Amino acid sequence: MSAHHPIMLCQPDAHKSCSACCGLYNWVDHSRSALTAIVDAQTELFFALTTYDNLDNYRNQRNRKINNTKLFETIYNCEFVGYIDSEHKKVGCMLHPAVTGNPELRNHCFYGSKVCNEHFCPGFSCLTTPEQRAVVATVHDWYLYGLVITDIDLVKEFFKNVENTIGESIKVSRLDTPKIHAALTDFFTLKEHWKFQAKENRLGKYYFSKAEYNIARIEYTQKWGIPPSPFDKILISLESDFATKEELEEAETIIQDKITAFIDAYNRQV
Numbered sequence: 620m621s622a623h624h625p626i627m628l629c630q631p632d633a634h635k636s637c638s639a640c641c642g643l644y645n646w647v648d649h650s651r652s653a654l655t656a657i658v659d660a661q662t663e664l665f666f667a668l669t670t671y672d673n674l675d676n677y678r679n680q681r682n683r684k685i686n687n688t689k690l691f692e693t694i695y696n697c698e699f700v701g702y703i704d705s706e707h708k709k710v711g712c713m714l715h716p717a718v719t720g721n722p723e724l725r726n727h728c729f730y731g732s733k734v735c736n737e738h739f740c741p742g743f744s745c746l747t748t749p750e751q752r753a754v755v756a757t758v759h760d761w762y763l764y765g766l767v768i769t770d771i772d773l774v775k776e777f778f779k780n781v782e783n784t785i786g787e788s789i790k791v792s793r794l795d796t797p798k799i800h801a802a803l804t805d806f807f808t809l810k811e812h813w814k815f816q817a818k819e820n821r822l823g824k825y826y827f828s829k830a831e832y833n834i835a836r837i838e839y840t841q842k843w844g845i846p847p848s849p850f851d852k853i854l855i856s857l858e859s860d861f862a863t864k865e866e867l868e869e870a871e872t873i874i875q876d877k878i879t880a881f882i883d884a885y886n887r888q889v
């Protein structure tokens with residue numbers, strides 16, 4: 620933690636953590652079960668090592684165990700992501716000096732120790748402290764947490780819609796109630812369970828095609844002759860793909876209901 624980063628988003632508490640920038644989600648199948656299988660395998664292999672002298676051997680064994688395909692070829696999927704706690708609630712760097720006692724071992728990864736040590740993702744700079752606190756307080760497991768804390772549009776657009784409706788900035792002192800936490804958990808859970816999620820090659824607002832990636836778009840005017848949804852950024856973050864205008868309208872209703880539930884709980888604090 621530092622004055623610039625009062626909340627350590629990578630490892631915020633004992634219940635979850637994030638390894639998104641280590642390539643954890645960069646798999647074609649990045650479902651919870653698929654990533655759990657990868658982290659399980661990497662953890663088991665790594666902590667069976669009796670020495671760190673032959674990490675290439677570890678890497679080869681790990682590659683043979685993984686039955687998945689990279690989503691975007693040029694993003695590195697670090698083989699050293701594993702569980703760093705005995706309860707397997709926290710994913711993190713198995714080469715970290717706190718785990719190995721050796722500050723140089725991260726030079727065995729593609730990025731090297733310096734980059735691994737000094738990287739702070741946009742969640743640190745783009746999310747406000749209340750937004751960071753809201754995610755940390757209401758997302759309770761590593762899989763969903765890593766998806767949400769790195770999805771700047773999802774988090775910011777939720778609070779922007781709330782603040783536009785209530786006509787003022789959110790007061791962080793009013794966020795700490797069970798009903799507000801439940802409303803936020805309910806909204807953030809959409810990130811994992813979204814009825815209109817595109818089937819292929821998406822990760823948040825990005826879609827991938829061979830060695831290229833682009834920001835996804837919903838063609839409102841072209842498909843249905845309507846202007847963009849007020850929830851456009853949220854819908855794109857959720858990887859939405861709509862076959863009909865009715866599906867879009869249903870999605871908008873779901874999101875509006877979550878925002879309204881939050882505002883109702885928030886207003887009860889006055």
Ligand code: SF4
Pocket residue numbers: 628629630637638639640641738739740741742768769
């Ligand atoms: S993506 Fe951000 S929060 Fe997650 S581990 Fe990397 S720097 Fe930390």
Ligand code: SF4
Pocket residue numbers: 640641697698699700711712713714715725728730731735
């Ligand atoms: S070595 Fe670097 S990229 Fe790999 S898990 Fe550790 S911090 Fe992430």
